[in-house]
Amino acid sequence: MTTTTSRLLSLLSLLQARRDWPGPVLAERLEISHRTVRRDVDRLREMGYSIRATMGPDGGYRLDAGAELPPLLFDDDQVIALAIALQSAASAGAGVEEAALRALTTVRQVMPSRLRHRLDALRFSTIPAGQGASVDPATPEVLIALSTAVRAREVLRFEYASPSAVGGKPRPPRRVEPHRLVTSNGRWYLVAWDLDKDDWRVFRADRVTPRTPTGPRFTPRELPGGSVRDFVSARFKGSGRADVWPCVGTVVLHLPAAAVTPFAGDGTVEELGPDRCRYESGSWSWTALAASLGRFDAEIEVVGPPELSEAFGRLAERYATAASS
Structure with a gap:
């Protein structure tokens, strides 16, 4: 150029x-x-x-805006943004999936080979919204490096800035078999088999600093849960395998079903009368579930299981202590 x-x-x-x-x-x-x-x-x-x-x-x-489409020019960052937008649209479930894939193919065909290679290197899955939180995204170079290792099926080494590190001591590089790059609510994750932990892990991409060169090629393992979306969604919920909450309880709320339904999330609501409803919901822990039920600001009758009643007891003691301090 x-x-x-x-x-x-x-x-x-x-x-x-x-x-x-x-x-x-x-x-x-x-x-x-x-x-x-x-x-x-x-x-x-x-x-x-x-x-x-x-x-x-x-x-x-x-x-x-002109009457005719002039030649399209993209810099490297625009190529990454375009690939992310079109690939996300292709899995958005909004009825534009086929059009998004055709648009991505059309744009790819008119790009110079250097930019086309960068676009081809970026492949990922989109996890449904409502999980995780928005944070500063990983850099395009990191995303391309991770996606390239996934496609090449090569062992990846990287430094990982874990918040659990103590005293700022450097940790040895992680060695993983990268499986898939995924995104959810603006946060990027790498799903990989950790060779040192001998188990599946989900790494935040914005904490990854890849090291070169990559390692030997590997044969992909079968991911638990059947799909990367189910696996990552399960991890977000604190479940080891299945895409379900590990703690699920049922209560009767002294509120109309119509007042609870808009805030039920993935829970289920059953009307019991004009001022009462049955509500079943889940969370990553019993204490977290009990605390979340308090947001309805209404009388609560615990249907089960006993672990949920015990969690309400623990919260009552903590709140009583906080109120008297």
Whole structure:
């Protein structure tokens, strides 16, 4: 890529990022003269981009929608964003799956080989929303490195910034057989067989720092649960294998079913009368389940099991202590 072409790509990327750009600001961002900015804008106009000059003390530019589609230019980060968006849409269950896959194929065909390789390297699964929490995502380089190791079926070594590390002591690199890269609610995970722990693990990708080179090739193992979505969803729920809550209890709430249903989540609600309903729900622990039931701010009758009644007792003692302190 020549210097001029690279500069045009950067200029186009900036113009697409916001509505109006003062000329001097563009020149400063691109580290070129205002005169060179004007020349590059003219070049983009010749390529089919509709760029309008804006009035003002400094003068500026605006990229407008044109009647014809000009040549598409993507930088590396845009390629990653495009792959993530289209692959996520292909598994969103919104009726656009086939269209998203066709769009991804179309875009891939017109990309230079270097960018096409980066796009092909990124493969992942999307876990349904409502699990996990949004955090800063892993860098594109890490996502590509993890996805590439998954596709190549090569042992992966990486440093893992675990919050359980004590005293800042460095830990030995993890050695895993990477199975799948997944995303849920803005957080990225690597599902892998941990060779040192001799068990399946789910690693947060934003804590991973891959090391090179990768290790030998391996034969993929069968993932428990039948699918990566079921396996990861089970881990999110604190279950070792099946995609179910490990602690499930039933209560009678002194509230109308209509008042409970909007907040029932994946629980079930059964109407018992105008002011009472049966509610079955689950959580990762009995104490967490009891605490979550308190959010309804109503009288509660425990149907079962006994572990749920005991959890309410523990919470009552803790709350009594907190109230008297």
